[in-house]
Amino acid sequence: MTNQDSVNLSGVYEKSEKIKISLEGKKLEKVKNQASENSEQFWSEQAENILWFKKWDKILDSNPPFYKWFVGGTLNASFNCLDRHINTDLKNKAAVIWESETYESRVLTYYQLYTSVNKFANGLKNLGVKKGDCVTIYLPMVPELMIAMLACARIGAIHIVVFSGFSAQALSDRINDSNSKVVITADGGLRRGKLIELKKVVDQVIPLCPSIKHVIVLKRASNNIKINSKDVWWHDVIETQPYCEPEAMESISPLYILYTSGTTGKPKGVVHSSGGYLTYLYATAKWVFNFTNKDIFFCTADIGWVTGHSYIVYAPLMHGVTQIMYEGTPDYPQPDRYWNIVEKHGATILYTTPTALRMYIKFGDRIPNNFDLSSLRLLGTVGEPINPEVWMWYFKVIGKENCPIVDTWWQTETGGIMISGCTGIDAVPMKPGSGSFSLPGINAVVVDESGNPVDRDKKGYLVITRPWPGMLTTLWNDKEKYQTTYWKKFDNNIYFTGDYALYDIDGYIWLLGRADDVLKISGHRLGTMELESAFVSHRAIAEAAVTSRPDEKKGDSIIAFLVKRTEFNTLSDQQLRIEITSHIRDSVGPIATPGEIYFVNKLPKTRSGKIMRRLLKSISSGSSTIGDLSTLEDGTSIEEVRQAYSELHEAIK
Numbered sequence: 001m002t003n004q005d006s007v008n009l010s011g012v013y014e015k016s017e018k019i020k021i022s023l024e025g026k027k028l029e030k031v032k033n034q035a036s037e038n039s040e041q042f043w044s045e046q047a048e049n050i051l052w053f054k055k056w057d058k059i060l061d062s063n064p065p066f067y068k069w070f071v072g073g074t075l076n077a078s079f080n081c082l083d084r085h086i087n088t089d090l091k092n093k094a095a096v097i098w099e100s101e102t103y104e105s106r107v108l109t110y111y112q113l114y115t116s117v118n119k120f121a122n123g124l125k126n127l128g129v130k131k132g133d134c135v136t137i138y139l140p141m142v143p144e145l146m147i148a149m150l151a152c153a154r155i156g157a158i159h160i161v162v163f164s165g166f167s168a169q170a171l172s173d174r175i176n177d178s179n180s181k182v183v184i185t186a187d188g189g190l191r192r193g194k195l196i197e198l199k200k201v202v203d204q205v206i207p208l209c210p211s212i213k214h215v216i217v218l219k220r221a222s223n224n225i226k227i228n229s230k231d232v233w234w235h236d237v238i239e240t241q242p243y244c245e246p247e248a249m250e251s252i253s254p255l256y257i258l259y260t261s262g263t264t265g266k267p268k269g270v271v272h273s274s275g276g277y278l279t280y281l282y283a284t285a286k287w288v289f290n291f292t293n294k295d296i297f298f299c300t301a302d303i304g305w306v307t308g309h310s311y312i313v314y315a316p317l318m319h320g321v322t323q324i325m326y327e328g329t330p331d332y333p334q335p336d337r338y339w340n341i342v343e344k345h346g347a348t349i350l351y352t353t354p355t356a357l358r359m360y361i362k363f364g365d366r367i368p369n370n371f372d373l374s375s376l377r378l379l380g381t382v383g384e385p386i387n388p389e390v391w392m393w394y395f396k397v398i399g400k401e402n403c404p405i406v407d408t409w410w411q412t413e414t415g416g417i418m419i420s421g422c423t424g425i426d427a428v429p430m431k432p433g434s435g436s437f438s439l440p441g442i443n444a445v446v447v448d449e450s451g452n453p454v455d456r457d458k459k460g461y462l463v464i465t466r467p468w469p470g471m472l473t474t475l476w477n478d479k480e481k482y483q484t485t486y487w488k489k490f491d492n493n494i495y496f497t498g499d500y501a502l503y504d505i506d507g508y509i510w511l512l513g514r515a516d517d518v519l520k521i522s523g524h525r526l527g528t529m530e531l532e533s534a535f536v537s538h539r540a541i542a543e544a545a546v547t548s549r550p551d552e553k554k555g556d557s558i559i560a561f562l563v564k565r566t567e568f569n570t571l572s573d574q575q576l577r578i579e580i581t582s583h584i585r586d587s588v589g590p591i592a593t594p595g596e597i598y599f600v601n602k603l604p605k606t607r608s609g610k611i612m613r614r615l616l617k618s619i620s621s622g623s624s625t626i627g628d629l630s631t632l633e634d635g636t637s638i639e640e641v642r643q644a645y646s647e648l649h650e651a652i653k
């Protein structure tokens, strides 16, 4: 299928029920024009949809690239997610249907969630947590993760969620960078039937994290743990009063920090505000998913990633929808978990990743065909480009040609969806594999190296030319990096996304992957530098260069070229490969398991000492031409890499 092919599905769009929204009945173009004519006014109308304790004095305070949205306004995120519903018909409606890996379900109504959040918020206060303090949350996918986040938001503490698949190093880096006072964890989590000993990881890092005063431990797996002096059980913390007054937070105050991989070794602490972020989430969820109060929304992301923060926690709860939260992986214990869950709970919207879909395709159509998926009205994808073939499979086998697909492009930094079809606004033909259009108020432009817009059908860098309320406000502890990473490549009021894209002749946007050294492994972001420093932290490794190769299942697969320390030259390559693989799994996490490891004596570098990853990439992707070698310092290095690669590659084949 070419990118010019389109599937005209306007009929399909019409099938999805429209809710009363401020944009109802309007055409995308018209809404977009309104947005561009007076963008500040447009966003302030969107901000009216959330609840404010005090309205803002100024819509946007522009001091590029430090933008402040709804200055002077105060609000509370947990109030917007919970209190707004408990005096309405939604009080006893299911907010969360939690499904465990072992087919157990647990339902929390809005009222129950509200009570749990209030109690836990009081518990945090009793432990001395105050407005502006940082709290690190290291929990598996259980409802308490959401409760902990909302409790922090209620008392004005800044939450830092660390993906429970990350290991000790990642956890201690995040605790120390944010100077967290409290860490919230569980005795253990379950993943593929195996116990993940989270508390043990926390025990390892506590001596390295002097800022931590208390460790709150949720009993989840009931495994044996060691109790230390700073530990307190979750169930003891919540023995408190049932109501906690929500703090009135400044619109511009940080709601959370979420660390994400960039092009340097150190993950970046992306900071999101309260007022702008919530405004943006409310609006985008309405436009893209067209939430109605009949919806059962199933977003399969882990809350440890931004998709979970925005479209499991904040957006669905603000809209009062019922959502499904799933603890496990798509294929355990059976390769049918998503379909089983859709059928069991009658999901109306499924929002998942191309990686998961590619995996399911491998298991064959018979499996999803065994389930009743007729409750679905809308399908979504996020995290990486979706191949048109996978899109068609999703459309036909899962959606039975009845459900539109929204391919949503966005980033940790953008806070919410920036490019997607909008089922809540308009019916436009979909093109499988294209993200469609930028959302109202978002000006996405494709430019060349000098920042000039490129012609249609030409690849270039994707930039955003206007501030938007969901944008990150800064990088924690690193204003300078915030400026250099996002706002210096072109101009200090043009946001650089780090992605390649093109506009086709019909004006549809196609996302073409990262333009920088960031990899997407199974939809998860990892930086090459970050991985390289993990390889080098192994005792036998002197130097490392990481690249990737497209992988049918995972999107990208990690390929490492390593130089051994001389004293370890005698160790067998095979033995070392096993050791290093386990080292990476321990130090970064199982998602970073390298696909291939090659040993070389020298890495190809420029005369200024920069590793030429471009060359490694062409070799490992089997390209016959490897491009310009004029900056290469030592030609023999490339020959060696080529040889190491082909010998081992042949052996593997």
Ligand code: 6R9
Binding pocket: 260, 305, 306, 307, 381, 382, 383, 384, 385, 386, 407, 408, 409, 410, 411, 412, 413, 435, 497, 498, 499, 511, 512, 513, 514, 520, 523, 524, 525
């Ligand atoms: C939400 C999320 C951001 C990067 C982004 C891009 C890639 C995300 C995509 C997509 C093509 C889509 N990406 N959605 N590429 N089509 N629909 O994934 O955030 O983890 O920060 O990653 O993911 O490369 O720059 P994050």
